[in-house]
Amino acid sequence: MRAPYQVLVFPYIIKDGLIEFAIFNRSDSDYWQGIAGGGEDEETPIEAAKRELFEETGILGNVSLKQLDSISSLSVENVVGEFLWGEHIYVIKEYCFGAHFLTKDIILSKEHFQYKWLPFEEAVKKLKWDSNKTALWELNKRLLKQIS
Incomplete structure (x- = not known):
């Protein structure tokens, strides 16, 4: 059963002091986002x-997850298009993470038809959702501080 929360994950890679982020173009809608999905059963957000x-x-393997402070509130209609958890739950939380990749090689699921590795300034301009933009901004700021 789907848990009443969402996760958002931005893969990133650091090479020669430069940071790039992976963003994904959905196959069912023409917009860009991070990796997003709902929790299942008793999973924690990091799981x-x-x-x-x-x-x-x-x-x-070889991926290190970094939980961000960014937590958004999402309308259940924007997440699943219906009241999946009952008519009494209108809003769920979206927990955000960065994922340090060691390679740019990705095998896409059917959920996305393309991905791009981009620097922050280019990636953030392509994202549709404000929650994605805020999480990516936070992740970028944290990584810049880490590598300086």
């Missing part, structure tokens, strides 16, 4: 983030 990351990128 859901790891599973979604594997399902949508094919990457399981």
Whole structure:
């Protein structure tokens, strides 16, 4: 059963002091986003983030997850298009993560038809959702501080 929360994950790679982020173009709508999905059963948000990351990128090992402070509130209609958890739950939380990749090689699921590795300034302009933009901004700021 789907848990009443969402996760958002941005893969990133750091090479020669430069940071690039992976963003994904959905196959059912023409917009760009991070890896997104809902928790299942009794999963914690970090467990859901790891599973979604594997399902949508094919990457399981050699990935370090960093939980962000960014937590958004999402209308259930924007997430699943219906009141999946009953008519009494209108809003769910979206927990955000960064995922440090060691390679740019990704095996896409059917959920996305393309991905791009981009620097922050280019990636953030392509994202549709404000929650994605905020999470990517936070992740970028944290990584810049880390590498300086």
